[in-house]
Amino acid sequence: MPSGALLFQSILLGLLLGGLYALLASGLTLYFGIMRVVMIAHSAFLILAAYLAWYLHERAGIDPLLSMLVTVPLFFGAGVGLQRLLLTRLRPATLTMMSVLLTFAIALLIEGLLGYAFTGTQRRINLGYGSASLELFGARIAVVKLIAFGLAAVALTTLYLLMKRTRFGWALRATIQHRDAARLLGIDTERVAGYGFGIGLATAAIGGTALSLDTTIYPSLHWHWIGPLMAIIVVGGLGSVPGAAIAAMVLGMAQSLLQIPMGTTWAQTVFYVALFATLAFRPQGFFGGRLAQRF
């Protein structure tokens, strides 16, 4: 039986991890909601953002948090470009399938180019506050994890407000709900979809920066992320943002708690177990989603 302090620490860490998962999965649900696109390259962009943060810190001494001033607009632009230039070229009938292969190809490109530019060596940002930690009722929480969670919380709140309170958000949600009806109402769905894609990729820029704070990064790291993230959006129900957030929290917590008896590697299997259990018992996802089975 683990001690109370260890349990408490694991719960806190699970919460923090869940927040980061929620941020990253929200991008994936956006793409899927808007265009029925499963973006395999999302986690590759995540690692790309982490590398950019590392590179700017290494070369110019810029704090990773400031590097977002560069990466977020850059990724937004890349997302708009990706949707406009590549995804719209695919045939509508096979869009979902082919988009998986296309974004898979992009992921390979990013991984290969990162490996070529920075070699396969593992990299880590050395921050002044990197090893600092807080004591909270006997639990030790690294400051960088708190910062990462803070970033996720701010980004998700902004996303929520954007979706609920702005005209653009309404247009985006209308596009997600019913593309043709939205177009009839005079919404330029093509443009909205492009910007929606950009926002999704911008969340990857923020997530990647949060990741770079306390993770050792290497080019093929994105494979370790894609599995859990995909599991989260399937469990949450494809296309459902709240579903993804809940699933992220639950699974992040489960992973953190299972690490005590099982160790880090085997604890990872919780995502896949959840994925297969979801498919076996409730293919449309456990929370909210209703699109999943058809796509």
Added chain:
Amino acid sequence: MLNASRYLKIGAIVLLAVAVLAFPSVAPNPYILSAGVLVLYYAALSTSWNFVGGFTGYISLGHGALAGLGAYGTGLLVAKGGLPPFLALFAGAAAVAALAVPIGFAALRVRGASFVIVSIALVLILLLVFQSWASVTGGSRGLVVPRPFDLTRPEHHRVFYYLFAGLVTVALLAWWLIDRSRFGLGLKSIREDEDKAEALGTATFAYKLIVFVVSAGFTALAGGLYALWFGDLDPVFQFSILTGSYLVLMALLGGVRQLFGPVAGAIIVGVALEYFKVEYGDTPLHLVATGLLLALVVLFMPDGILPAIGDLLKRFDRTKRSSIREVSAAELREQRLAEAKGAAR
């Protein structure tokens, strides 16, 4: 009724068969011969993949993992179970086919993108298990599979070259038979419109499951044969998403609706992969090349090159329309409308 294009087709097949059979005799050195074995291995895998991908339209990125399971199944039965190699090969493949039933049962309940996600998850989870469960699988140290024959290296390559060629032939024959059967028709109806197929009384789920199991069995046979040939297994290579994506790339590039599409794709991509390995060694540029190739195929040639060549040939032979051409519902409707107009006149 034999017309020019039919003769051309038969001629091409005979030519291909002769070229494949003669290759070991003309290969200048054992390395080229081993590259030939690898290309045939890929051809066997992508043809096996095409049972699911070509007939039902379900794109699996996880077939690399099924091949890995076949390889490890065969390897473990030989190395730890002491079974004779070729008995182990078939026992391993049968075990993988049996395992494919529950996997398919879960994965085939969802369509399109969800199915692709599940197939990726399959690779990732098996990689995790085979790396961590070192007491059985050897983990990252690898698993050494004893060789089935006591032969010199070139002779060993030559024997396995013909074994793989045999496997490819059997797989092609099975694909061809399904293609012409009622079962194949049901599978293709799933590809065109699953809901309508189901409404018309096709047992879509059973059809999908059966073809998935067949595909898994062939994939595992290819993987097991690879284990016996190569003799050394490593989870990182056996359970790699990259292998799965190579298969998809090969099949798409060649043409998933064609019998010889995956083989053509395997020859092109397999040769390109070997070339990249020689030229760029261990640099990650082979990833870039694979990614670029995949993106180009998806964007500009989603039907594959065999249909593209077929269209080119058709230009020279306007008099005859190929009778086994597959038409989409929209094309059929247009054709009928045109006929009806003609009849009315």
